[in-house]
Amino acid sequence: MTDSISTTLRGRVVTGEEVIEDGVLALAGDRISWVGPAQLWTGDAVPQSDSTILPGLVDVHCHGGAGASFPDSAAADLMTAVRHHRSRGTTTMLASLVSAPSERLIGQTSLLADLYESGDIAGVHVEGPFLSVARCGAQDPGSLRSGDTGLLADIIGAGRGAVRSMTLAPEVDGFAAVAQILRENDIVPSIGHTDADALTTRRGIEMLGGGPITATHLFNGMPTWHHRAPGPVSECLAAAARGGMVLELIGDGVHLADETVRAVFDLVGGTQIALVSDAMAAAGMVDGRYRLGPLDVTVQHSVARLSRGADPETAPIAGGTATVLDLVRRAVQDAGVPLVEAVRAGSSTPATTIGLGSDIGCLQPGMRADVLVVDGTFEPVQVIRGGIAIEEDS
Numbered sequence: 001m002t003d004s005i006s007t008t009l010r011g012r013v014v015t016g017e018e019v020i021e022d023g024v025l026a027l028a029g030d031r032i033s034w035v036g037p038a039q040l041w042t043g044d045a046v047p048q049s050d051s052t053i054l055p056g057l058v059d060v061h062c063h064g065g066a067g068a069s070f071p072d073s074a075a076a077d078l079m080t081a082v083r084h085h086r087s088r089g090t091t092t093m094l095a096s097l098v099s100a101p102s103e104r105l106i107g108q109t110s111l112l113a114d115l116y117e118s119g120d121i122a123g124v125h126v127e128g129p130f131l132s133v134a135r136c137g138a139q140d141p142g143s144l145r146s147g148d149t150g151l152l153a154d155i156i157g158a159g160r161g162a163v164r165s166m167t168l169a170p171e172v173d174g175f176a177a178v179a180q181i182l183r184e185n186d187i188v189p190s191i192g193h194t195d196a197d198a199l200t201t202r203r204g205i206e207m208l209g210g211g212p213i214t215a216t217h218l219f220n221g222m223p224t225w226h227h228r229a230p231g232p233v234s235e236c237l238a239a240a241a242r243g244g245m246v247l248e249l250i251g252d253g254v255h256l257a258d259e260t261v262r263a264v265f266d267l268v269g270g271t272q273i274a275l276v277s278d279a280m281a282a283a284g285m286v287d288g289r290y291r292l293g294p295l296d297v298t299v300q301h302s303v304a305r306l307s308r309g310a311d312p313e314t315a316p317i318a319g320g321t322a323t324v325l326d327l328v329r330r331a332v333q334d335a336g337v338p339l340v341e342a343v344r345a346g347s348s349t350p351a352t353t354i355g356l357g358s359d360i361g362c363l364q365p366g367m368r369a370d371v372l373v374v375d376g377t378f379e380p381v382q383v384i385r386g387g388i389a390i391e392e393d394s
Helices: 077-089 101-115 149-159 175-184 200-208 229-241 259-266 324-333 339-348 349-352
Strands: 008-015 019-028 033-035 052-055 056-057 090-098 121-127 163-168 187-193 246-249 273-275 286-291 295-300 303-306 369-372 380-385
Touching: 008 149, 008 200, 008 339, 008 369, 019 295, 033 200, 077 090, 077 101, 077 380, 090 339, 090 380, 101 121, 101 149, 149 163, 149 175, 149 303, 163 175, 163 246, 187 200, 200 229, 229 246, 229 259, 246 259, 246 349, 259 273, 259 324, 259 339, 273 324, 273 339, 303 380, 324 339
Parallel strands: 008 052, 056 090, 090 121, 121 163, 163 187, 246 273
Antiparallel strands: 008 019, 019 033, 052 369, 286 295, 295 303, 369 380
16 A cells, blocks of 8 residues: 555546546545546646546445455454455445354454444444344354344444444344334345345335335345245335335346346436445455355355355355456446446445445545546456555555
8 A cells, every 4th residue: 555646547437427438537635636538637648548447346245355254254354355355446345244143243343343443444234133034045044033122232332333234134023123223323224135025025115214225135035026926126126216225236147147137227227226246255265165154155166155065056155256346347248237327336326325425436526536447358457545556465
């Protein structure tokens, strides 16, 4: 990591509304000072470039990477995962936990709160434990429970302000009481790992009232959308179409087909979609055995699945191994999503969802100087966070 820089970049600039084919982006300290077409730039000459300049990406659902796991690793290893994703252009992230015994959830939240207070993560996402056993996926069924306001209060207290979002199922006992505490603490509720029918889902969304709501990895960890049993998928899509929900999509070609990703973008647009990695420790690593909370995971051909007594080809998927940049690339190149929409879903939408949209997620003057420069294959060329150039091993 180097000192804060004042510099100008030139290339194809992706703003929140358009692609400037030949644009200039100027940085001053930790802020963006100017962005626009190169022919309007009045400062020092900047060489032309075939690079594409994006806002720093934002991941609101990530369990780890580079061999480190937010639900499992010791304090000394947690930054390993942050650095991996940061080097791939994710300049802002939530660290996600999974369902686990109470002591583990409270302890890991406390460790991650240190990274929140240092500014290395934007907060903590708690995925569980108030989830459906029937749709637990790679969550430990033995750790799931009904809504427990006492446990939730302990987790929030351990987070010291770090807890930003929580996944819960609307059909669990105690949902209303948990939802009220989440709202009182400005924690974004996320509907997920649910076996609820459409009516229960709708009532849960209505119960959450105003404020941001997300759907945890839409389609995954919930019943298939059937025309006579639409389940939570239809209600979440409808809520997003009304502007009342943001839909997480793990568009890595494993969790979702490219056609599904394109269809959701066509239905609700990038302003209501957050591309999330759901990455676990194996992201950036070779195939092998890993952990995700209390469970063993086997990774083959970069696909993570639970190890326990099941066919490795059909066992439940256990998180991802990609980064948000990989998802943006795939959305554009394989799903045919317009570049501006894909970038919006990887930056400004998730930033806005967790209350940071006025500072990050978009290339415009006054915003924090979080910038990702990529080549023609969407590989990182340069990552800048808060005006500081990031090295891969920083």
